[in-house]
Amino acid sequence: MPPSLSCCQTRLRPGSRVAIVSPSFGAPGLFPHVHELAMQRLEHELQLIPVEYPTTRQIGATPRERAADLNAAFADTSIQAIMATIGGDDQITVLPFLDSEVISRNPKPFFGYSDNTNLLNYLWNLGMSSYHGGSTMVHLARPGGLHPLSTSSLRAALFGGGDFELHPVDVFNEDELDWSDATFSDPNAVHVPPLVQPSTGFYWHQPNRVISGPSWGGNLEILDWNLSASRWIRTDVTDYAGCVLLLETSEEMPSARYVFRTLRNAGERGLLAQFPAVVVARPKSSNGVVQPPLEQRIQYRQEQREAILKAFAHYNPDAMIVFDVDFGHTDPQWILPYGGVITVNGPQRRIVAHFG
CATH class of the missing domain: 3.40.50.10740 (Murein tetrapeptidase LD-carboxypeptidase, N-terminal domain)
Structure with missing residues (x-):
């Protein structure tokens, strides 16, 4: 536990x-x-x-x-x-x-x-x-x-x-901000909101249970490094049993293949099987170097979702997974408890963070 x-x-x-x-x-x-x-x-x-x-x-x-x-x-x-x-x-x-x-x-x-x-x-x-x-x-x-x-x-x-319910957003932004001194020296620049694109809301996979548990996880690339270095990952994977897994990827935009292989490695370790519920952030599909057209961004997010579903289908087929929850590298960002309790209510399509 x-x-x-x-x-x-x-x-x-x-x-x-x-x-x-x-x-x-x-x-x-x-x-x-x-x-x-x-x-x-x-x-x-x-x-x-x-x-x-x-x-x-x-x-x-x-x-x-x-x-x-x-x-x-x-x-x-x-x-x-x-x-x-x-x-x-x-x-x-x-x-x-x-x-x-x-x-x-x-x-x-x-x-x-x-x-x-x-x-x-x-x-x-x-x-x-x-x-x-x-x-x-x-x-x-x-x-x-x-x-x-x-x-x-x-x-x-x-x-x-107290109990804080997350909800799908109508619009979001993922294009990186210009932090140049020239931009911020313009008194009007800091008042101009970033450009946004429509959100498709949460995507639910197997929303058939109500799971409450302490959260664990975070950025997938960093978890991968921790696994590789055998640091701060418990040897007894049952210590994670019942946790709600949080997953998000960075502005480096890892490929779907990388995402799948990283999760596969965690699955081989027995880690994926411990999480009855998984909350996945909307992946960032643009950065300061690459700004793909909208259709490519949609494809990138879809391919990452499929990679995650593929890994869990093999290592934890009963897991309930919610995608495109705004707590990752996109804007806005829900602040979530890490180790605090999160409730994922599949039948009601609700996610509640318990802040005490």
């Missing part, structure tokens, strides 16, 4: 101090104007006090230095929550330098996704729940202002929102 998890019910209040850290890429050092906009909105719109650490704006900080910031943020009793500025690609090298005893003695909610799946999973193994989503530079510095959907779930996670 999953470890006994704590901390998802921590509630902040206006004036609470929040640690702002860059456990992966020090993007605030490269795009200070974007970071500063995010900090302004955190303080003025959410009424929280941001507290930056030495490597928050540092490009090229070592894994040990970034870990030191995390250790300090957890140890500081005046800090009520920790938020990552953005993801990256090397957080797996940071975790060996974390002080698990300090962190375990000072549980507090952590917010992040993408490469931060490393830390979400690390905390899960310490018995601490946290939150998937909410990177400051992506969601708080969003052109056009805070998205009401993303912000409603972020508020629920921060301030205690």
Whole structure:
């Protein structure tokens, strides 16, 4: 069974101090104007006090230095929550330098996704729940202002929102934002919302049960790295039994073949069989280099869905799976408990996050 998890019910209040850290890429050092906009909105719109650490704006900080910031943020009793500025690609090298005893003695909610799946999973193994989503530079510095959907779930996670139901969105955006200084120096640019495309809603596969359980998972590529390095993945796969699996892919747009092979490897390990319900994020099918036409984007998402269904058909044919839930690399983004309880109600086509 999953470890006994704590901390998802921590509630902040206006004036609470929040640690702002860059456990992966020090993007605030490269795009200070974007970071500063995010900090302004955190303080003025959410009424929280941001507290930056030495490597928050540092490009090229070592894994040990970034870990030191995390250790300090957890140890500081005046800090009520920790938020990552953005993801990256090397957080797996940071975790060996974390002080698990300090962190375990000072549980507090952590917010992040993408490469931060490393830390979400690390905390899960310490018995601490946290939150998937909410990177400051992506969601708080969003052109056009805070998205009401993303912000409603972020508020629920921060301030205690009880049972929070997710619903399909009407439109979404997946094209990457221009973070150039010239764009953000235009006072009107930060007020222009991103372009959107219609959403087709959730896609349900075998919606025949009601499953409630602690969530686990995150970014598929990062989980793949953790499996490859044999780090922070439990040897006894039954420790994951009954969990709701969260899956999402990044702006690197992994192929359907990669997605299938990664899940196949997890299936061979006996991992896929442990999850009675799976919630899959809408995959990002565009990035800063490739902006395919709409029909190719639709095809990419369909091929990824088919790859996931193929893997589960072999390793867990009874799993209930919901696709195109907006908690991944697209905008808006639902903030979800990681280790906290999520209910997937197939007959009623409902997904409820329990924020305590």
